[in-house]
Amino acid sequence: MKYAFVAQHQQRFSVRTMCRLLRIHPSGFYAWLRIPLSKRACEDKRQIDLLDHGETCCPNRVARLTRIAGITAQIGYKRRPGICGGRPSIVIDNTLDRQFDVAAPDKAWVTDITYIRTNEGFAYLAVVIDLYSRRVIGWSMQSRQTIDVVLQALLMAVWRRKPKDKVLIHSDQGSQFTSMDWASFLGHHNLVHSPLGDTSYRLPGKG
Numbered sequence: 335m336k337y338a339f340v341a342q343h344q345q346r347f348s349v350r351t352m353c354r355l356l357r358i359h360p361s362g363f364y365a366w367l368r369i370p371l372s373k374r375a376c377e378d379k380r381q382i383d384l385l386d387h388g389e390t391c392c393p394n395r396v397a398r399l400t401r402i403a404g405i406t407a408q409i410g411y412k413r414r415p416g417i418c419g420g421r422p423s424i425v426i427d428n429t430l431d432r433q434f435d436v437a438a439p440d441k442a443w444v445t446d447i448t449y450i451r452t453n454e455g456f457a458y459l460a461v462v463i464d465l466y467s468r469r470v471i472g473w474s475m476q477s478r479q480t481i482d483v484v485l486q487a488l489l490m491a492v493w494r495r496k497p498k499d500k501v502l503i504h505s506d507q508g509s510q511f512t513s514m515d516w517a518s519f520l521g522h523h524n525l526v527h528s529p530l531g532d533t534s535y536r537l538p539g540k541g
């Protein structure tokens with residue numbers, strides 16, 4: 335990874351200076367430049383570049399690539415204070431009614447927010463998933479859990495997919511999904527809201 339960083343920035347900074355700061359030897363860097371990538375490394379790079387364009391990838395390869403990149407899942411967050419139980423109110427009827435198997439793309443999308451612990455605090459990630467393909471089609475991450483983070487994720491989904499017919503949007507009844515801004519956005523983009531009656535909502539596949 336250090337050699338790749340030096341190669342990427344050698345037009346802007348001195349190779350020797352970067353090698354000294356990264357505690358690597360220049361001769362090792364130049365030797366690395368002369369060694370071609372292995373067949374597996376070339377395939378890994380191709381998979382990473384094409385995943386966003388519909389390229390399939392087996393779970394074992396994904397696990398190996400994330401392990402190489404040092405990406406690990408954070409499991410077992412403690413329940414955050416201020417979350418109260420109780421029976422939720424019904425703002426809008428649940429039109430989807432847990433019919434998660436759909437026959438065509440861009441007929442029903444689901445969306446939700448989760449939080450990720452970082453060294454600088456919590457980051458809030460909103461995603462939109464097409465129920466037909468189970469693919470993430472929109473996402474947004476911000477430092478605050480506001481209406482903007484869910485609108486940006488949904489805007490990305492609309493911009494990428496450009497649905498021609500009405501799309502059912504399934505979510506929980508959090509304040510972001512019941513706000514006037516959310517309702518206005520749906521109305522202007524031919525989207526129909528179908529909130530879940532139970533606030534313990536989870537996206538399909540999350541368990």
